[in-house]
Amino acid sequence: xxxxxxxxxxxxxxxxxxxxxxxxxxxxxxxxxxxxxxxxxxxxxxxxxxxxxxxxxxxxxxxxxxxxxxxxxxxxxxxxxxxxxxxxxxxxxxxxxxxxxxxxxxxxxxxxxxxxxxxxxxxxxxxxxxxxxxxxxxxxxxxxxxxxxxxxxxxxxxxxxxxxxxxxxxxxxxxxxxxxxxxxxxxxxxxxxxxxxxxxxxxxxxxxxxxxxxxxxxxxxxxxxxxxxxxxxxxxxxxxxxxxxxxxxxxxxxxxxxxxxxxxxxxxxxxxxxxxxxxxxxxxxxxx
Numbered sequence: 173x174x175x176x177x178x179x180x181x182x183x184x185x186x187x188x189x190x191x192x193x194x195x196x197x198x199x200x201x202x203x204x205x206x207x208x209x210x211x212x213x214x215x216x217x218x219x220x221x222x223x224x225x226x227x228x229x230x231x232x233x234x235x236x237x238x239x240x241x242x243x244x245x246x247x248x249x250x251x252x253x254x255x256x257x258x259x260x261x262x263x264x265x266x267x268x269x270x271x272x273x274x275x276x277x278x279x280x281x282x283x284x285x286x287x288x289x290x291x292x293x294x295x296x297x298x299x300x301x302x303x304x305x306x307x308x309x310x311x312x313x314x315x316x317x318x319x320x321x322x323x324x325x326x327x328x329x330x331x332x333x334x335x336x337x338x339x340x341x342x343x344x345x346x347x348x349x350x351x352x353x354x355x356x357x358x359x360x361x362x363x364x365x366x367x368x369x370x371x372x373x374x375x376x377x378x379x380x381x382x383x384x385x386x387x388x389x390x391x392x393x394x395x396x397x398x399x400x401x402x403x404x405x406x407x408x409x410x411x412x413x414x415x416x417x418x419x420x421x422x423x424x425x426x427x428x429x430x431x432x433x434x435x436x437x438x439x440x441x442x443x444x445x446x447x448x449x450x451x452x453x454x455x456x457x458x459x460x
Contacts, residue, residue: 178208178211178212178214178215183215186201186215187219187227189201190219190227190230190231190234191226191227191230201234202234202237202238205234205238206238212238213235216231216232216234216235217231217235217245217246217249218249219231220232220235220246221246221249221250221253221255221260221264222255223255223257223260225259225260225279228260229275229276229279232275243264243267243268243271244268244443246264246267247264247265247267247268247447248447248450250264251447251450251451251454252450252454254454254458256416256417256418256421257417258347258350258351258354258362258417258420258421259279259282259351259354261417261421262331262347262351262421262424263275263278263279263331263332265330265331265421265424265425266278266330266331266332266333268443268447269326269330269440270330270332273332278331278332278335281335282335282348282351282352282355283355285309285310285314285352286352286355286356288309288313289302289305289306289309289352289356290356292305292308292309293305293356298376299358299359299360299373299375299376299380300373300376300380300390302353302356302358303353303358303360303373303382303388303390306349306352306353306356306358306388307382307387307388310348310349310352310384310388311387311388314338315338316334316338316339316340316345316348316384317338317339317387318339318340318341318342318345318385318386319339319340319341323341324430324431324434324435325431325435326428326431326432326435326437326440328340328341328344328431329341329343329344329424329427329428329431330344331344331347331348331351334347334348335348340385341369341385341427342368342369342370342383342384342385343364343369343420343423343424343427344424345384345385346362346369346370346371346384346385347362347420347424348384349371349382349384349388350362350371353371358373359373359374359375360372360373360382361373361374361414361415362414362415362417362420363381363412363413363414363415364415364419364420364423365396365400365411365412366400366405366411367400367403367405368383368385368399369385369423370382370383370384370385370391370396371384372412372414374414378392378393379393379412380392381393381396381412393412396411396412418451418455421451422447422448422451422452425444425445425447425448425451426444426445426448428440428441428444429441429442429444429445429448432444
């Protein structure tokens with residue numbers, strides 16, 4: 173491979189080789205990336221943040237093999253990219269505290285959950301019926317549940333830890349629910365209520381909502397408004413609107429800043445507060 177500037181044609185050629193399992197190709201690519209240095213880092217990080225998940229995992233492998241990976245810098249790059257994909261963002265967020273995270277293993281566990289749901293779904297089935305199956309698999313067979321006893325434990329917010337410990341807080345359990353539903357083709361959206369987090373299905377009329385923190389209980393708008401009023405929150409119709417992926421991940425970082433403060437870890441609290449600032453600054457720059 174010739175050295176020189178990584179133009180688009182060469183980027184396409186390299187991407188075509190990234191998933192090649194041949195040891196000889198892998199050795200040649202590794203040597204080539206080492207020679208390219210910073211250009212290789214930029215190319216691999218960009219690919220690892222892309223929407224092609226299998227290719228992203230191969231790019232990540234090369235980054236780790238070459239010791240190029242800086243998880244904090246990668247997550248900042250993801251924030252600035254505006255290419256917000258929930259699964260990629262959640263795993264990059266987890267890697268900021270667990271650099272050795274096996275993202276592939278997390279994806280495989282999500283695949284396993286979805287495969288089990290698919291076994292139990294009898295088509296044709298409505299979105300609500302599919303969610304009932306999802307509830308059975310996640311909350312009864314696998315035992316996922318809300319961590320009421322240790323709600324502010326920062327580990328509750330990381331997808332890999334939710335999969336490992338089978339417990340989390342409303343937003344992380346909602347992310348889990350959404351990622352499994354996505355694999356099943358169920359059209360669900362994140363819904364960030366004031367002080368709580370749920371998922372909603374807007375394809376059915378009227379829409380319905382699911383609370384993954386409460387073992388997937390179904391809610392209608394009136395029940396949600398009653399819940400908010402019980403917490404001294406004046407409900408608004410806009411509270412029930414889908415929440416952008418950017419805000420889901422930003423809210424996760426905001427929670428982590430608060431929870432690390434409570435845990436007496438000011439350094440990590442500052443790190444996640446800086447991610448919140450990055451999300452907000454990036455949004456402001458592109459909103460205008």
